[in-house]
Amino acid sequence: MYPRWIEAMVDGDTGRHLVNYRKGRWSCTCARLTRCSHRTAVELVTVPLGPATVQADT
Numbered sequence: 341m342y343p344r345w346i347e348a349m350v351d352g353d354t355g356r357h358l359v360n361y362r363k364g365r366w367s368c369t370c371a372r373l374t375r376c377s378h379r380t381a382v383e384l385v386t387v388p389l390g391p392a393t394v395q396a397d398t
Contacts, residue, residue, distance in 0.1 A: 346386050350378040 346361040350368075358369045359382045368378045 346382060348382045348386075350381055352378055 344362075346359070348359050350357050350359055352370065354370065357376075357378045359378050360367045361382075366375075366379050366383075368376050370376050370378055
């Protein structure tokens with residue numbers, strides 16, 4: 341189960357990015373339009389892995 345909200349600053353190769361999870365949606369301030377490495381990094385340290393949390397990107 342996802343938490344209600346997550347907010348994290350992530351230092352990447354192209355600078356610092358803000359990653360958010362709110363109301364069931366992820367966002368990142370980087371230029372990528374699909375799932376990015378910044379979001380993946382935050383998910384890996386905040387969201388339990390398992391069949392119930394694996395979701396396809398939309």
